[in-house]
Amino acid sequence: GQNIDQPTEMTATEGAIVQINCTYQTSGFNGLFWYQQHAGEAPTFLSYNVLDGLEEKGRFSSFLSRSKGYSYLLLKELQMKDSASYLCAVIRGDYKLSFGAGTTVTVRA
Amino acid sequence: GAVVSQHPSRVICKSGTSVKIECRSLDFQATTMFWYRQFPKQSLMLMATSNEGSKATYEQGVEKDKFLINHASLTLSTLTVTSAHPEDSSFYICSAREEREIEQFFGPGTRLTVL
Numbered sequence: 001g002q003n004i005d006q007p008t009e010m011t012a013t014e015g016a017i018v019q020i021n022c023t024y025q026t027s028g029f030n031g032l033f034w035y036q037q038h039a040g041e042a043p044t045f046l047s048y049n050v051l052d053g054l055e056e057k058g059r060f061s062s063f064l065s066r067s068k069g070y071s072y073l074l075l076k077e078l079q080m081k082d083s084a085s086y087l088c089a090v091i092r093g094d095y096k097l098s099f100g101a102g103t104t105v106t107v108r109a
Numbered sequence: 110g111a112v113v114s115q116h117p118s119r120v121i122c123k124s125g126t127s128v129k130i131e132c133r134s135l136d137f138q139a140t141t142m143f144w145y146r147q148f149p150k151q152s153l154m155l156m157a158t159s160n161e162g163s164k165a166t167y168e169q170g171v172e173k174d175k176f177l178i179n180h181a182s183l184t185l186s187t188l189t190v191t192s193a194h195p196e197d198s199s200f201y202i203c204s205a206r207e208e209r210e211i212e213q214f215f216g217p218g219t220r221l222t223v224l
Contacts, residue, residue, distance in 0.1 A: 031211060041217065042202050095211070096155055097155065099154075102152050
């Protein structure tokens with residue numbers, strides 16, 4: 001079966017940094033996505049990692065370690081609009097996406 | 110580019126009726142489309158995968174006779190929830206992928222409420 005774990009909730013202050021961890025065990029691996037999802041809306045793409053290392057894109061960075069089955073999403077200079085659910089998703093060997101349960105991030109003033 | 114639309118965005122129906130949801134890729138040819146379901150405070154669960162011109166493949170536990178999927182063209186897939194019941198109330202999201210591409214592009218979702 002597929003197993004993708006991430007924390008349920010995180011709270012941080014505006015301007016701070018938050019790191020969302022994701023561990024996975026899946027049948028095959030073709031990369032890992034991070035998505036942002038606001039309530040009642042579809043997920044929006046944040047990042048894609050297929051090789052080990054850190055990918056930086058503005059205030060958001062994503063890290064992958066394939067040997068450890070581990071990724072994290074780093075959100076810097078948090079803004080109120082960053083309050084949302086963040087989904088870790090793995091592209092499996094059959095090219096289907098398996099999603100984690102999502103991490104709800106609440107940014108407080 | 111890479112826009113996927115869904116229609117309707119919201120539907121309320123009576124128990125026992127059927128509901129059709131459309132998913133369209135607006136500016137690319139989607140050789141594969143995926144249908145997901147998301148219950149409140151839960152993640153997206155893949156229901157089925159459809160390839161243009163062939164039968165959909167359903168995930169374990171998803172009734173193919175209840176959730177009819179048609180992918181008749183490279184830009185359109187439809188999901189019909191037959192004889193809907195209150196437990197089918199959920200957020201249904203489609204995504205589309207071009208041939209030889211990894212990334213899936215998501216539609217805006219359809220909120221189904223069955224009374």
